[in-house]
Amino acid sequence: MNNVKTLNKWANAHTYLPVDLLRMALGVFLFMKGIYFFSNAQYLVELLSPIDKFGGGMFLVHYIAPAHLIGGILIFCGLLTRWAIAAQLPILICAVIINFMGYMHHQNLLLAFLTLAVCLFFLIYGSGKNSADYFFKMQK
Incomplete structure (x- = not known):
């Protein structure tokens, strides 16, 4: 628990708007992928x-x-944020592995690898100052 508090203090001291925008873009990207997979379930099965x-x-x-x-x-x-990303990690790791097991889609591999890297960054960094986590923490 102390490690998480230490990481949060460091992240809040080094919060920049572009990092928060990257987090928001990651959220929008994952949401759009979820909608795409719901509407094209056969593609996901393939x-x-x-x-x-x-x-x-x-x-x-x-x-x-x-x-x-x-x-x-x-x-x-x-x-x-960290819990949501922890739920994404197995999916993204398997997305990278699947490209090596079957037919390799270079675009899918690159997209999965970049998304995995950004998720790992936010798993360590946290949600930052411009987030609901920070807002609720300051309400105490």
């Missing part, structure tokens, strides 16, 4: 086909889209 032989394919289909939708909203608002 993406997951390389790992379908391991089982749990339908569970993943029903986990990925809602996790992106809810996580995108939370990340955009800066509410429970």
Whole structure:
């Protein structure tokens, strides 16, 4: 717990508007991906086909889209940012791995890798000063 408090103090002292805009853009991107996966469920099933032989394919289909939708909203608002990103990490790690197991889509690999890198940054950095987490913390 002390590590999280130390990270939050450091992040709040070094908060810049472009970093908050990057967090908001990540939230919008994940939300839009969630909408895309809901509207094109067959595309998501095709993406997951390389790992379908391991089982749990339908569970993943029903986990990925809602996790992106809810996580995108939370990340955009800066509410429970680290928890929302923790829910995104398994999806993004598998998105990178799937590209190596099946047919490699260079654009999907690059997009998944960049999104994973930004999520890892915000997992450490937190939500920053311009967020709901900071607002609720200051209400005490």
